[in-house]
Amino acid sequence: MSEILTKARARNVFYGGSIFFVVVFVALTAQSHRHITQTATAGMELTDEVRHGKHVWERHSCINCHTLHGEGAYFAPELGNVMTRWGATEDPELAYEILDGWMKAQPSGIEGRRQMPSFEITDEEMRALAEFLRWADQTDTQNWPPNDAG
Amino acid sequence: MKYQSQKVAYAYFIAAMGLFAIQVLGGLLLGWIYVSPNTLSEVLPFNIVRMIHTNALIVWLLLGFFGAAYYLVPEESEREIFSVKLAYLQLAILVVGTLGAVGSYLVGIHGGREFLEQPLWVKVGILVAAVIFLVNLSLTFLAGRKTAITNILMMGLWLLCLLWVFAFINPDNLSLDKMYWWFVVHLWVEATWELVMAAILGFLMLKLTGVDREVIEKWLYVIVATALFSGILGTGHHFYWIGTPGYWQWIGSIFSTFEVVPFFAMMSFAVIMVWKGRKNHPNKAALLWSLGSSTVAFFGAGVWGFLHTLHGVNFYTHGTQITAAHGHLSFYGAYVALNLAMFSYAMPVLKGRAPYNQVLNMASFWLMTGGMAFMTFTLTFAGTIQTHMQRIVGDYYMDVQDQLGLFYVMRFGSGVAVVIGAILFIYAMLVVRREVVKPGPVIKDAAVPGE
Numbered sequence: 001m002s003e004i005l006t007k008a009r010a011r012n013v014f015y016g017g018s019i020f021f022v023v024v025f026v027a028l029t030a031q032s033h034r035h036i037t038q039t040a041t042a043g044m045e046l047t048d049e050v051r052h053g054k055h056v057w058e059r060h061s062c063i064n065c066h067t068l069h070g071e072g073a074y075f076a077p078e079l080g081n082v083m084t085r086w087g088a089t090e091d092p093e094l095a096y097e098i099l100d101g102w103m104k105a106q107p108s109g110i111e112g113r114r115q116m117p118s119f120e121i122t123d124e125e126m127r128a129l130a131e132f133l134r135w136a137d138q139t140d141t142q143n144w145p146p147n148d149a150g
Numbered sequence: 151m152k153y154q155s156q157k158v159a160y161a162y163f164i165a166a167m168g169l170f171a172i173q174v175l176g177g178l179l180l181g182w183i184y185v186s187p188n189t190l191s192e193v194l195p196f197n198i199v200r201m202i203h204t205n206a207l208i209v210w211l212l213l214g215f216f217g218a219a220y221y222l223v224p225e226e227s228e229r230e231i232f233s234v235k236l237a238y239l240q241l242a243i244l245v246v247g248t249l250g251a252v253g254s255y256l257v258g259i260h261g262g263r264e265f266l267e268q269p270l271w272v273k274v275g276i277l278v279a280a281v282i283f284l285v286n287l288s289l290t291f292l293a294g295r296k297t298a299i300t301n302i303l304m305m306g307l308w309l310l311c312l313l314w315v316f317a318f319i320n321p322d323n324l325s326l327d328k329m330y331w332w333f334v335v336h337l338w339v340e341a342t343w344e345l346v347m348a349a350i351l352g353f354l355m356l357k358l359t360g361v362d363r364e365v366i367e368k369w370l371y372v373i374v375a376t377a378l379f380s381g382i383l384g385t386g387h388h389f390y391w392i393g394t395p396g397y398w399q400w401i402g403s404i405f406s407t408f409e410v411v412p413f414f415a416m417m418s419f420a421v422i423m424v425w426k427g428r429k430n431h432p433n434k435a436a437l438l439w440s441l442g443s444s445t446v447a448f449f450g451a452g453v454w455g456f457l458h459t460l461h462g463v464n465f466y467t468h469g470t471q472i473t474a475a476h477g478h479l480s481f482y483g484a485y486v487a488l489n490l491a492m493f494s495y496a497m498p499v500l501k502g503r504a505p506y507n508q509v510l511n512m513a514s515f516w517l518m519t520g521g522m523a524f525m526t527f528t529l530t531f532a533g534t535i536q537t538h539m540q541r542i543v544g545d546y547y548m549d550v551q552d553q554l555g556l557f558y559v560m561r562f563g564s565g566v567a568v569v570i571g572a573i574l575f576i577y578a579m580l581v582v583r584r585e586v587v588k589p590g591p592v593i594k595d596a597a598v599p600g601e
């Protein structure tokens with residue numbers, strides 16, 4: 001590669017090509033942004049309650065044990081489809097009740113079983129969290145996960 | 151040491167090694183919680199320890215990069231750093247911010263986006279430190295001799311600091327949050343950090359092998375071109391299942407497959423330069439880490455990355471222990487080992503003495519690398535079983551995990567080897583003042599085959 005590919009030429013290909021790929025990437029990102037807001041997550045309104053639920057989710061760092069849409073830690077079950085597993089995707093009241101019951105039963109204290117901490121969460125926050133998980137569940141994830149086990 | 155101001159690198163490397171110790175000890179505790187889940191579960195839950203483990207890793211790698219930049223830019227630019235005071239100020243901000251973050255995690259104050267959990271004041275501190283760094287080094291760079299090594303290094307560092315802006319952008323829409331989150335995470339490790347890696351590796355090859363600069367620099371531009379051409383659109387391999395459009399399955403699969411190329415090229419580059427080089431540099435430990443880094447990076451990022459990057463495979467393996475296996479070996483090979491190569495090279499120079507500590511250092515290389523390889527195998531086996539039972543058969547997550555206990559025990563064992571290796575490394579860097587094994591006599595022109 002000595003004759004045709006001089007150092008200056010290699011450098012110019014690097015700069016030029018990189019700019020090209022950045023431009024393509026930005027254009028596709030803009031299109032994806034629109035797709036997410038207008039199609040993929042349009043199945044349920046992004047209410048204040050859902051927003052609040054996302055903050056509750058973040059404040060307790062749930063992501064550092066669980067995955068959500070397959071991203072996060074791999075220590076605890078996938079939660080992007082937990083409402084599907086609970087049969088509560090269409091039923092806010094049921095979603096809240098099961099979630100509340102589950103969270104209040106933690107930690108299980110069972111010897112040799114992974115432990116989920118007990119969190120201080122008000123009723124209002126618990127409802128918001130349930131709505132956030134219902135909202136996440138309706139996202140069009142290209143049919144992932146392969147089955148309800150998550 | 152040609153320039154007095156290179157000395158600031160010393161403080162950066164010390165701080166980095168301190169956080170390295172915290173990182174691996176946190177990792178060991180996490181490995182133990184997998185084996186014995188009731189450990190500390192009420193006082194120090196898994197998620198808190200994991201934040202410390204991942205954040206300490208990222209910050210110490212960055213400190214290592216910053217230190218490496220302060221070490222090599224003066225030498226390449228042929229002048230002192232613009233301001234030594236600013237360099238120490240930057241380090242102080244980063245250390246206070248990191249310790250503050252660890253402290254606030256321990257008392258339960260943190261964000262909830264993976265890897266970006268730092269409280270806002272720490273994030274701002276990192277931004278300020280990044281600005282100081284860019285100003286300080288850019289002024290040094292612009293005033294001096296410009297080489298391909300510093301061009302690429304500065305470009306990588308500028309871009310990675312700019313991408314930090316996305317750490318502040320957290321849309322309410324979860325899918326948008328995820329999409330922009332990858333702008334930091336993927337475009338760091340699979341684009342901008344690769345530029346930094348290539349530049350540091352190029353510098354080490356230049357010093358250790360004595361190969362002509364022209365040759366090294368041309369290689370570097372080719373390597374970083376393949377890195378960005380594949381890595382930018384390769385981000386698509388994270389956009390398969392998070393609410394982004396279906397076309398990413400094609401774009402992500404194709405471009406991320408090409409991400410193997412720069413890692414293969416960096417491995418070939420290192421091997422060929424060592425082969426061609428006539429210089430018999432006394433620092434064998436730095437050479438071992440340089441070769442080891444580029445080789446393990448090829449396996450961890452290249453081979454283990456490709457393993458699950460095609461969308462048809464990723465559909466089943468996404469978010470399983472396969473991901474964990476890949477994450478560990480890629481970070482170790484590409485960025486941990488590279489930093490340790492730089493420390494091994496620069497520390498003796500900074501301390502103004504011969505590379506005394508080589509035998510222990512090389513032992514630590516094999517302990518850590520062996521441990522990480524074994525960890526990767528156990529996690530890959532665990533992930534394969536998990537993928538089959540959970541994603542294909544459809545068994546419930548917790549039931550599947552109950553079947554994987556043996557692998558987690560073995561993983562803990564490999565973690566012990568890594569921690570011993572890390573402590574040995576730090577000990578060899580900082581404490582040892584004498585070589586532990588006497589070298590044999592130097593034989594001139596020893597190229598006599600078949601003896």
Ligand code: HEM
Nearest residue numbers: 339387406409451455456458459468469473477480481484
């Ligand atoms: C040194 C470079 C690399 C590092 C440090 C690295 C690190 C990581 C980490 C930490 C994750 C997990 C992120 C999370 O928490 O969700 C990840 C995911 C992933 N990486 Fe890499 N990676 C590197 C290079 C590559 C390359 C070159 C490829 C492809 C050829 C690749 C393919 C993937 C894929 C497909 C995932 C997603 C896995 C999933 O679906 O769960 N990586 N990487």
Ligand SMILES: [Fe+2]
Nearest residue numbers: 336340385388
């Ligand atoms: Fe990636």
